[in-house]
Amino acid sequence: MEVVMFLLKAYLLVFIAIVTLYMIRHFVFTFNRLFGEQKLYYQDIMDNEVPFVTVIIPMKNEELVAGQILERLVSSDYPVERLEIIPVNDHSEDATQEIIEKYAAAYRHVKPFHRLDKEDKPGKAHSLNDAMEIAEGEIIVVFDADYQPPDGIIRELAIGFKDPEVGAVMGRVLVENCATNMLTMMLELERSGGYQVDQQARYNLDLIPQYGGTVGAYRKEAVLKMGGFDPQVLAEDTELTYKMYLNGWHVAYANRAECYEEMPENWLDRAKQIRRWARGHNQVMFRYLVPLLTSRYLNFKQKLDGLLLIFIYMMPTLLFFGILSSLILFLVGDVEIVAGLFFLIFVVSLGAFGNFAPFFQIGAANFIDGRTRALRLIPLFAFNFVFYMLYVSLGFWDAVKDVFRKAEPYWEKTKRHQRGANHA
Amino acid sequence: MHSVDMLIWQYAIGTIVLIILPMIPVIQAVWDKEGYAPLPVNLKYTKDPRAIAKQFDRYFTDAYDIDVLEPGARIESDKLGTLEVLGPVFEKNVYREMVYLPHKSVVPPETKFEREVVARDEVVFGDHCYARVIKTGKKLILGEENCIIRWIDAEGAIYVGKNSHINIASTPSTMHLERGVTFHRLYAYPILTSHTFAFKKSLQHIRDEHLDEAMIDKNLLYISERTHTLSQNSILFRSMVTQGDLKMERGAKVFGNIKVNGDVTLAEDCFVDGNIIAEGSITIGENCFIAGDLFSRESIEIASYSQIGTSEHTKSVVAKKRIRLAEHIAIFNYLLTDEVGEVG
Incomplete structure (x- = not known):
């Protein structure tokens, strides 16, 4: 029994140390974003010698939004002779195919792929x-079907590849339907923390900005050499980030390449989405943890940041066990040290994990964005955090099961609402 | 009541208060939904170095009917205020209202315009003039030690005299900058320091002389040394990434892009058929030719008789910190610094 008590206490102490490390990391990010030197992205370069770009839009039953994104893309200011748009109709059973064909008939550079x-x-x-395989572009730009790319965004993303060391570029995602309800507004606040502070600071500090799978671009040759995307991995974006860095490429973050997206409008959809993300992210962790630590291309601070990034979707599960350990210690009356720590663990954890962007980071990001009134919702993240702890933990167990499963994972697509029509 | 029970009650009440208090602004936010609107993204935004001037043009033509503007007239606008239309004679030293010049004009030295100067025709400013904005429909000539606080834009060529400050300047024609001119952002076709400079280096000639497609290695060359040197007259046919500084000795040529995670220094007569991207500073020696963009997260210095870009393609010189241009250089077509640029 004494051994069990010792192990529980040791676990708690180690866990608190890890969480504190995360909090320091996010404090450094926030401080850097507010007071540090900001790294210039390449958007100020004006150069009319631009690479051939292929825009790929994966679509499965996207009739609500297909027309809207294609309309936005055909009005792009990128030279038409250097651009092709490939909407990929992935076994749609609604009117997606007809909408795509309508645009293909009207615009020669729209090349549908059914x-x-x-x-x-x-x-x-x-x-x-x-x-x-059919794309002619040397640079691939990816948008999900519910996004609304502005006219200049393809140029802003593609210009990053003037740097021969850049393998992928990530733009900034803004929640277009944030005014719908409290949930969408909270998601926008946390997205702002994730992009305006987290991604930009990682870019500033030459750490590991993350390619996000949409509103992003990558070098086709580099990805093909790395074997393309693995269908077994649900977070193909996170996997690409790690593959890039492990092969000597860098990811650039373009904070001003902004694009609207739709976010889930109810908690059930959000639960499915966060569970899927956690599952995919942890799949990447199982696969790339050792290569990350042994990579010859990464320096110590990049390895540390990569480690903390790859580990982040495991933290809620570890926290769950932390709380469980505390409760056991409390119930058996062995709380001399742990009683104080129990409180600390909660405060530190909540501070650090109001969905992976601490409260001060969300506050700073929205302050930079000039949106301070909506920050009144911040106390709600304390409850949001419990919600995430549950579904991220479920996602972690899904990933553990995937290790032993050979079949490709199935996932349910997030429901669309076509709020973008308001802007179109 | 037992003291332990009291303690529990106090804790319970304290907990409830601590939970309820932060929820007051939450309830208010959910109720009034203020600040919920999405952050504005201009879906029609497209990069244009003359965007400010074009925007101003739209405001100006909306506010005033310029077809009927004759010297001596004063016109009011709710949007832009009073517009004073001037003739060939400038009677005052200081003009406090926006000024319109319908005809070719010569502005006397030491004239001060506290607001915008809009001209339909060519304008010549004397020495020591001051203006907030100058927008001309034809050529613009600024004398020595002029100070333009915001921006200048001309449809024709721009000539800027010694020791002037122009902040932002744009033209679809040429721009000539004399020694001592300071700036923040320039766009012209091309930007020339000192108008005595009149030559164009031929990219095609160099390519024909050296370049054979089969010789180009598509793989990146990674160099992990702290300092790497490309020796005199050496030729490299591939793109490269260095983890430290890069030095190119006299006459070295690179057919490919260069990324330097340190400082890059080019001696005289070097040639790069590609972009130079540096985390540190970039120093370009005399008579160099860079057919691509220069991008530095520190500063850029370019020596005389060098050329950046070609007349066929728009290229850029972008630095986060200082840009220092010697006399007799040509840049096609865009130049930007977050701090200050200087000729001389």
């Missing part, structure tokens, strides 16, 4: 891999 054969396996990774 994946309708039963032999063509569904899924974003398969869609991207197949589309890359």
Whole structure:
């Protein structure tokens, strides 16, 4: 029994140390964003010698939003002779195909790609891999179907590849339907923390900015050499980030390449989404933890940041066990040290994990964005955090099961609402 | 009541208060939904170095009917205030209202315009003039030690005299900058320091002389040394990334892009058929030719008789900190610094 008590206490102490490390990391990010030197992205370069770009939009039953994104893309200011748009119809059963064909008939640079054969396996990774095979562009830009790319965004993303060391570029995502309800507004606040502070600070400090899978671009040759996207991994974006760095490439973050997206409008959809993200992210962790630590291309601070980034979707599960340990210690009456720590663990954890962006980071990000009134919702993140702890933990267990499972994982697409029509 | 029970009650009440208090602004926010609007993204935004001037043009033509503007007239606008239309004679030293010049004009030295100067025709400013904004429909000539606080834009060529400050300047024609001119952002076709400079280096000639497609290695060359030197007259046919500084000795040529995670220094007569991107500073020696962009997260210094870009393609010189241009250089077509740029 004494051994068990010792192990529980040791676990708690180690866990608190890890959480404190995360909090220091995010404090450094926030401080850097507010007072540090900001790294210039390449958007100020004006150069009319631009690379050939292929825009790929994976679509499965996207009739609500397909027309809207294609309309936005055909009005892009990128030279038409250096651009092709490939909407990938991935076994749609609604009017997506007709909408795509309508645009293909009107614009020569819209080249539809229909994946309708039963032999063509569904899924974003398969869609991207197949589309890359027919893509003529040296740079691939990816948008999800519910996004609203501004006219200049393809140029802003593509210009980053003037740097021969850049393998992928990530733009900034803004929640377009944030005014819908309290949940969407909270998601926008936390997105702001994630991009305006977290991503920009990681870029400033030459750490590991993350490629996010949409509103992003990458070098086709580099990705093909790395074997394309693995359909077994749900977070193909996180996987690409690590693959890039492990092969000597860098990811650039373009904070001013902004694009609207739709976020889930109810808690159930959000739960599914966060569970899927956690599952995919942890799949990447299982696969790339050792290569990350042994990479010859990364320096110590990049390895540390990569480690903390890859580990982040495991933290809620560890926290769950932390709380469980505290409760056991409390119930058996062995609380001399732990009683104080129990309180500390809660305060530190909540501070550090109001969905992976601490409260001060969300505050700073929205202050920079000039949106301070909505910050009144911040106390709600204390409850949001419990919600995330549950679903992220479930996602972690899904990933553990995936290790032993050979079949490709199935995931449910997030429901669309076509709020973008308001802006169009 | 037992003291332990009291303690529990106090804790319970304290907990409830601590939970309820932060929820007051939450309830208010959920109720009034203030600040919920999405952050504005201009879906029509497209990069244009003359965007400020074009925007101003739209405001100006909306506010005033310029077809009927004759010297001596004063016109009011709710948007832009009073517009004073001037003739060939400038009677005052200081003009406090916006000024419109319908005809070719010569502005006397030491004239001060506290607001915008809009001209339909060519304008010549004497020495020591001051203006907030100058927008001309034709050529613009600024004398020595002029100070333009915000920006200048001309449809024709721009000539800027010694020791003037122009902040932002744009033209679809040429821009000539004399010694001592300071700036923040320039766009012209091309930007020339000292108008005695009149030559164009031929990219095609150099390519024909050296370049054979089969010789180009598509793989990146990674160099992990602290300092790497490309020796005199050496030629590299691939793009490169260095983890430290890079030095190119006299006459060295690179057919490819260069990324330097340190400082990069080019001696005289070097040639790069690609972009130079540096985390540190970039120093370009005399008579160099860079056919691509220069981008530095520190500062850029370019020596005389060098050329950046070609007349066929718009290229940029972008630095986070200082840009220092010697006399007799040509830049096609864009130049920007977050701090200050200087000729001389």
